[in-house]
Amino acid sequence: MRDVAVIGVGMAKWGELWDKALRDVFVETALLAIDDAGVDHIDSMYVGCMSSGLFVGQEHLASLLADYLGIAPVPAARVETACASGGLAFRQGWMEVALGQSDIVLVSGIEKMTDVTGDGATYALGTAADQEYEGYHGITFPGLYAMMARRHMHDYGTTREQLAQVAVKNHRHGAMNPLAQFPFEVTIDQVKSSVMIADPLRILDCSPITDGAAAVVICPLDRAKTLGDKPPVKMVGSGHATDTIALHARPDITWLSATERAAEAAYKMAGVKPDQIDLAEVHDCFTIAEICVTEALGFVDRGKGGQAVESGFTALGGTIPVNTSGGLKSKGHPVGATGVAQIVELTKQLRGDAGDRQVEGARVGLAQNMGGSGGSTLVHILEAT
Amino acid sequence: MRDVAVIGVGMAKWGELWDKALRDVFVETALLAIDDAGVDHIDSMYVGCMSSGLFVGQEHLASLLADYLGIAPVPAARVETACASGGLAFRQGWMEVALGQSDIVLVSGIEKMTDVTGDGATYALGTAADQEYEGYHGITFPGLYAMMARRHMHDYGTTREQLAQVAVKNHRHGAMNPLAQFPFEVTIDQVKSSVMIADPLRILDCSPITDGAAAVVICPLDRAKTLGDKPPVKMVGSGHATDTIALHARPDITWLSATERAAEAAYKMAGVKPDQIDLAEVHDCFTIAEICVTEALGFVDRGKGGQAVESGFTALGGTIPVNTSGGLKSKGHPVGATGVAQIVELTKQLRGDAGDRQVEGARVGLAQNMGGSGGSTLVHILEAT
Numbered sequence: 001m002r003d004v005a006v007i008g009v010g011m012a013k014w015g016e017l018w019d020k021a022l023r024d025v026f027v028e029t030a031l032l033a034i035d036d037a038g039v040d041h042i043d044s045m046y047v048g049c050m051s052s053g054l055f056v057g058q059e060h061l062a063s064l065l066a067d068y069l070g071i072a073p074v075p076a077a078r079v080e081t082a083c084a085s086g087g088l089a090f091r092q093g094w095m096e097v098a099l100g101q102s103d104i105v106l107v108s109g110i111e112k113m114t115d116v117t118g119d120g121a122t123y124a125l126g127t128a129a130d131q132e133y134e135g136y137h138g139i140t141f142p143g144l145y146a147m148m149a150r151r152h153m154h155d156y157g158t159t160r161e162q163l164a165q166v167a168v169k170n171h172r173h174g175a176m177n178p179l180a181q182f183p184f185e186v187t188i189d190q191v192k193s194s195v196m197i198a199d200p201l202r203i204l205d206c207s208p209i210t211d212g213a214a215a216v217v218i219c220p221l222d223r224a225k226t227l228g229d230k231p232p233v234k235m236v237g238s239g240h241a242t243d244t245i246a247l248h249a250r251p252d253i254t255w256l257s258a259t260e261r262a263a264e265a266a267y268k269m270a271g272v273k274p275d276q277i278d279l280a281e282v283h284d285c286f287t288i289a290e291i292c293v294t295e296a297l298g299f300v301d302r303g304k305g306g307q308a309v310e311s312g313f314t315a316l317g318g319t320i321p322v323n324t325s326g327g328l329k330s331k332g333h334p335v336g337a338t339g340v341a342q343i344v345e346l347t348k349q350l351r352g353d354a355g356d357r358q359v360e361g362a363r364v365g366l367a368q369n370m371g372g373s374g375g376s377t378l379v380h381i382l383e384a385t
Numbered sequence: 386m387r388d389v390a391v392i393g394v395g396m397a398k399w400g401e402l403w404d405k406a407l408r409d410v411f412v413e414t415a416l417l418a419i420d421d422a423g424v425d426h427i428d429s430m431y432v433g434c435m436s437s438g439l440f441v442g443q444e445h446l447a448s449l450l451a452d453y454l455g456i457a458p459v460p461a462a463r464v465e466t467a468c469a470s471g472g473l474a475f476r477q478g479w480m481e482v483a484l485g486q487s488d489i490v491l492v493s494g495i496e497k498m499t500d501v502t503g504d505g506a507t508y509a510l511g512t513a514a515d516q517e518y519e520g521y522h523g524i525t526f527p528g529l530y531a532m533m534a535r536r537h538m539h540d541y542g543t544t545r546e547q548l549a550q551v552a553v554k555n556h557r558h559g560a561m562n563p564l565a566q567f568p569f570e571v572t573i574d575q576v577k578s579s580v581m582i583a584d585p586l587r588i589l590d591c592s593p594i595t596d597g598a599a600a601v602v603i604c605p606l607d608r609a610k611t612l613g614d615k616p617p618v619k620m621v622g623s624g625h626a627t628d629t630i631a632l633h634a635r636p637d638i639t640w641l642s643a644t645e646r647a648a649e650a651a652y653k654m655a656g657v658k659p660d661q662i663d664l665a666e667v668h669d670c671f672t673i674a675e676i677c678v679t680e681a682l683g684f685v686d687r688g689k690g691g692q693a694v695e696s697g698f699t700a701l702g703g704t705i706p707v708n709t710s711g712g713l714k715s716k717g718h719p720v721g722a723t724g725v726a727q728i729v730e731l732t733k734q735l736r737g738d739a740g741d742r743q744v745e746g747a748r749v750g751l752a753q754n755m756g757g758s759g760g761s762t763l764v765h766i767l768e769a770t
Contacts, residue, residue: 001484021517050445053438057520059512060435060467063627063760067634073646075625076761077473078465082445088462092477099386099484127444132406135442240460242448249452261458375448376461 003221004097005232006382008037009344014181014212014332022056022112023068029213030069030108037217038228043102045069045076046093048085048109049336054124056112065108075102082128083285085109086214086339087369087378091238093218094380103219109340110213121209125335128372130246142206142286144247144373146198149288152254153200155303158291160200162306164191166287167204167329169315174326176357181210181332191287205287210332214341221385233350236364237270237381239263245375258377259296259368266366266379267298274298277320277381278362279349281342283370284327290314293368294322297379316357324349324357339369339378350384388606389482390617391767393422394729399566399597399717407441407497408453414598415454415493422602423613428487430454430461433474433494434721439509441497450493460487467513468670470494471599471724472754472763476623478603479765488604494725495598506594510720513757515631527591527671529632529758531583534673537639538585540688543676545585547691549576551672552589552714554700559711561742566595566717576672590672595717599726606770618735621749622655622766624648630760643762644681644753651751651764652683659683662705662766663747664734666727668755669712675699678753679707682764701742709734709742724754724763735769 010032017025026047034042045066052058062076079088086109093107113121126135129144152158168188174180191204224232239262247253267273274297282297284290291305299320300308308314314322325331325345328338346365348354367380395417402410411432419427430451437443447461464473471494478492498506511520514529537543553573559565576589609617624647632638652658659682667682669675676690684705685693693699699707710716710730713723731750733739747769754763 001486023517051438053436053509053512054444056516057508057512058516059439059465059509060514060630060757060760062466063630063756064515066627067629067631067760072627072629073643074627076466076627077477077625080444080463080465081447081461092462095480095484095486098486099480101386101480101483123442124438124444127438127442129445130449131441131443132408240462242451242457242459242461244452244457245445245448246452258458371448372445375445375452 001098002100004094004218004235005221005224006216006218006343006347007224007228007232008033008217009347010036010215011179011341011344013179014210014334016114017211018114022052022058023065025112025211025213026065026110027069030106030215033215033217039104039217041104042071042074042106043104044074044096045071045106046089047078048089048339049078050080050082050085050111051124051127056115081376082371083335084339084369084371084376084378085336090340090343090380091240091378094235094238097218097220103223105218106215107218107340108213108215109337111334111336112211113209113334114211133246142198142201145286145288146201148253148292149200152288152291155254158306160192161188162310163205163287164188165309166284166290167191169309170284170323170327170329173316173324173357174330177326177331180326180330181208182330201286207285207328207333210334212332212334212337214337214344216340216343231351232385233347234383234385235380236383237266239265239379242376243374245372247373254292256292256296256374258374259293259370262377262379263297266381270381272364272381276364277366278364279321279324279359280366280368281325281345282322282368284323284329285333290322297368321359324359342367342369346382350382386483387485389479389603389620390606390609391601391603391728391732392609392613392617393418393602394732395421395600396564396726396729398564399595399719401499402596403499407437407443408450410497410596410598411450411495412454415491415600418600418602424489424602426489427456427459427491428489429459429481430456430491431474431478432463433470433724434463435465435467435470435496436509436512441500466761467756468720469724469754469756469761469763470721475725475728475765476625476763479620479623482603482605488608490603491600492603492725493598493600494722496719496721497596498594498719499596518631527583527586530671530673531586533638533677534585537673537676540639543691545577546573547695548590548672549573550694551669551675552576554694555669555708555712555714558701558709558742559715562711562716565711565715566593567715586671592670592713592718595719597717597719597722599722599729601725601728616736617770618732619768619770620765621768622651624650624764627761628759630757632758639677641677641681641759643759644678644755647762647764648682651766655766657749657766661749662751663749664706664709664744665751665753666710666730667707667753669708669714670718675707682753706744709744727752727754731767735767
């Protein structure tokens, strides 16, 4: 198995990109990654996308995008596991390079979510839940995560303020990320008085609907040393696990077992323990999600995720800074792109190239990308070289 | 890179399965493959599916299916490249086993296409074309392939009868496949007098709308020898290539360059030439498609695909029997399942287990699975052990 490294990253401004088609958003971002990597060709491509069929009426996505990028006839594959599609794309690309099947692989993620009308986005996102047992009965994702939040508050005494502090922290980080959709700070009072979506979650507890893409170029570590002028970042751990996608079928709706298992696999492969992680990008689709994820990753004890954010443990300057990019909350959440954007942020940080939000001395970073209410999770661990 | 083998195959009756949900169709088929392989667990799973989002309102498919099969928390990935999604699933599964990341992998394909109303299926299938430059202007797949047919007739003198002979041949084969959706013979006159869809293509030139799944179990060849009681079938060649998904952007609309390139890669890896192929399953979504594919695979010279079917070259008993399963035409075409069903048929043939439609002495088989009007193609070559 060959060692694999990230040698280039690309991301453009995220937001409501009504003046660009899906293919334009992709090509702009992919070219940034290719330029950053300093490569003159691509051998193969992956794109993570949750639902271009429902959002823009386009399947057969990988071929379309490869063509518009000008790299057809190379192999191009779209992969999907709801909001974890980007993380899955990274894993599949890693396997292809590790195997020796391809050398220089473009791994991308994309979603164009604002071109639908009415409740189109809510419907499309709802297809990440179990449609027959959840969606058709009327529940949507804010409702599912609200139930997780209520239970977490009941079982562990997690407070409304602690939920808000996740949003406050991630917006504080995101205010330093010029590519974020909402690069501004919010206060606890603003979160607590924002519009109610699904009690206890308010709009500022929720990640937004976003158009955007992210891309990275990976290659064998040996070859990385001869390409580009930036230090390669080594892929040292990958984990992928699944769970019931229906929330009601889990023994404990506050425990993300797919995250726990994917992390176990990634930690084992990397030979590191949670306390050796210098920073993490995690899936804060809702504030409660980040709290549950930090527990399942082993950063804090079970039930202590709320206290961790309150204490500053997960803030920039804390023990394990989480979501220095702004997370899904402030940076935005074009669902298929999110997992790849996490790799973009970790790479910038591990290169020491993250500007005002740089984590001092960062050597090991972890990305956790989650589908649905936790029915699938990808965890990757990257290391500076 | 480890050698990989197919050790189990599963397929149930295809058709309009209104009494079964997508998850039921999957589980029934996957259990057949697991039983055939004689394994007691699965390490990882792939599912090829084109558009469960548009067909049944369900994304996050791999986790859902893994859960219902009872194999969660193992990694489960859905892959998509339109009607070639099944072939892509097989390639990704092969890479994972070849790498050594997993040992026993379930590769499946599925599509539940008859649960939509009105023109829902036509719309969903149309998303495999370039929506902005093809779909929104009104063209659908029969129209795209009709243009390819007209041009082939103009350039090479291909006849209406030769098109019909593809359907006649594949229905003759399919009549021997009890799992086929339409296991009966048709005559040239029936094809030529069937309802016109898009001149010159009539309804009996078109593959049907189908519900169905297919599954195979793969593992390292070394381990295959100790599992199950059937001879493993070795994966010896894999190729994947892309092309413009918009038909108008190609220099020659009758030439399937993605098929040519994917086949070149697979032939090179396998170390075989076209004339060493004993039988092939190819993507006859329309009768003209099979004609073009046999040319691009190098089975016959350019422009000679019509004559090949007329002469019996591609019939059971001919030089290279094509679509002994009945092909998409007679067996049915649940789009995401088709590529995996091709591997099922080749495995049965290379085991000598294909009953009345057995190709005598078959040692090397090729599967060609195509997305859209040829914008993506997967080619795999399997060998008896």
